[in-house]
């Protein structure tokens with residue numbers, strides 16, 4: 001029998017305040033996060049946006065202690081999963097591959113190679129699939145596999161998404177029930193699912209199944225919870241001027257307050273660890289909006305982190321994947337609908353305009369367009385639907 005490994009994929013977060021800017025640069029350098037028609041625009045734009053955004057972002061990280069807890073939480077999840085699988089007689093090596101900060105996915109893959117892992121389960125720590133999260137990590141892995149043919153000796157399988165997993169749904173339901181029962185009148189509480197948003201174009205043009213998976217997941221959690229409470233679903237953390245999935249969390253809170261809702265329980269639904277968007281955005285920003293609007297009983301369900309029922313669910317996912325037909329990277333990186341802006345096609349466009357000659361001039365044009373965009377909020381990039 002060979003060696004088995006599990007590669008946990010996650011986003012990563014700045015550990016200290018100095019990390020915020022380079023972390024943002026990595027994030028905005030990702031074509032799955034900002035989709036542009038020309039690849040050479042990516043780095044200048046990433047540099048510009050990360051520079052412009054870093055002050056505000058740093059303030060948010062300062063409000064939660066100066067850095068993201070994501071690495072620590074993910075490491076604790078990895079240790080708990082390793083222990084659980086060992087107790088089940090399945091010793092595995094666990095590797096953490098972050099997309100935008102340490103420990104990077106590239107380092108994890110190098111370790112997997114060095115440890116001569118034969119069987120590998122690739123498990124994103126996002127319950128629902130989005131092009132911008134799991135999809136981006138899968139595309140990076142696909143690239144690493146293409147660049148290094150020796151990785152082909154690894155017999156791997158990919159778990160694309162797992163929002164339907166019964167143990168995960170039970171862990172969510174337990175946490176919600178626990179928090180509901182802290183209200184004086186649990187039945188009068190509105191359960192408010194807040195998912196991380198994505199631009200509408202991801203769903204409508206690129207065929208991102210994210211919205212559908214979020215909606216199904218919400219319904220499954222409510223069925224598992226089996227309580228009579230009313231519930232709503234909204235999307236948080238919008239970035240930039242384009243339209244994102246609606247309703248936006250802040251609008252939905254205001255609307256509920258207008259309807260006279262007094263008791264609100266927020267459930268973060270697209271992420272399994274505490275991070276800036278639970279600790280800062282929900283606990284500070286949205287709480288403030290709610291209180292100002294007259295919602296005085298505002299609570300949030302904690303993230304799953306190392307909840308034992310959740311860790312058991314992850315272990316089940318891994319064991320199941322080892323005993324099921326293998327899923328290969330190209331099966332999870334190809335969208336049903338391919339958009340004009342996707343990397344492959346984008347490269348072709350670049351080639352036909354003879355990239356080398358045009359690069360310099362177009363880069364300047366791009367930057368000018370971007371500056372107009374940033375100053376006016378409705379510049380040329382906005383008009384052609386890029387931002």
Ligand SMILES: C=CC1=C(C)c2cc3[nH]c(cc4nc(cc5[nH]c(cc1n2)c(C)c5CCC(=O)O)C(CCC(=O)O)=C4C)c(C)c3C=C
Pocket residue numbers: 011012013014027032033034053057068069070126130132133196197198199239270271274275276277
């Ligand atoms: C399922 C979860 C997430 C989706 C979908 C997602 C899409 C998405 N995000 C941005 C831009 C930013 N995300 C940032 C941080 C961040 N994003 C997620 C999760 C999802 N993102 C997490 C868990 C975190 C925080 C990590 C941490 O440090 O704790 C940030 C940086 C923070 C900030 O400045 O606000 C940005 C920017 C886009 C554009 C996008 C979809 C296209």
Ligand SMILES: [Fe+2]
Pocket residue numbers: 196
């Ligand atoms: Fe994000």
Ligand SMILES: [Fe+2]
Pocket residue numbers: 196237277
């Ligand atoms: Fe975000």
